[in-house]
Amino acid sequence: MGRYQQPERSSEVQRHAQATAVRAFVDDVLAVDRRARVVVLGDLNDFEFSQTADILVGSGRTALIDLPRTLPASERYTYVYEGNSQVLDHILVSQGLRKRLSYDVVHTNAEFADQDSDHDPQVVRLSVR
Numbered sequence: 001m002g003r004y005q006q007p008e009r010s011s012e013v014q015r016h017a018q019a020t021a022v023r024a025f026v027d028d029v030l031a032v033d034r035r036a037r038v039v040v041l042g043d044l045n046d047f048e049f050s051q052t053a054d055i056l057v058g059s060g061r062t063a064l065i066d067l068p069r070t071l072p073a074s075e076r077y078t079y080v081y082e083g084n085s086q087v088l089d090h091i092l093v094s095q096g097l098r099k100r101l102s103y104d105v106v107h108t109n110a111e112f113a114d115q116d117s118d119h120d121p122q123v124v125r126l127s128v129r
Contacts, residue, residue: 101124
């Protein structure tokens, strides 16, 4: 969209640096306790298929699970912009929480003209025993 293609993504470098810093912190925590229960969440202002999200997810045994990616494609959105359903808000959890959670996006805002917010809430229930 727009006159200039590819569009300039001026904040992408900053988002990658922020994701790298958070990922480094997660790696430090998991290096001390590989079974640590870690949750990273927020409005990343980036899509679930983006490099920023991939940086946060990481790889291998310490990879985080980006919960929006676990939903069926038709339900994978937390925000609608100019008719495009998008994931901008993420909840990522460590592998130790994989079998201890239920997750869903509650589509109460994005689909409707009368909104409390332009983002939909997400609900994750974790068992931390």
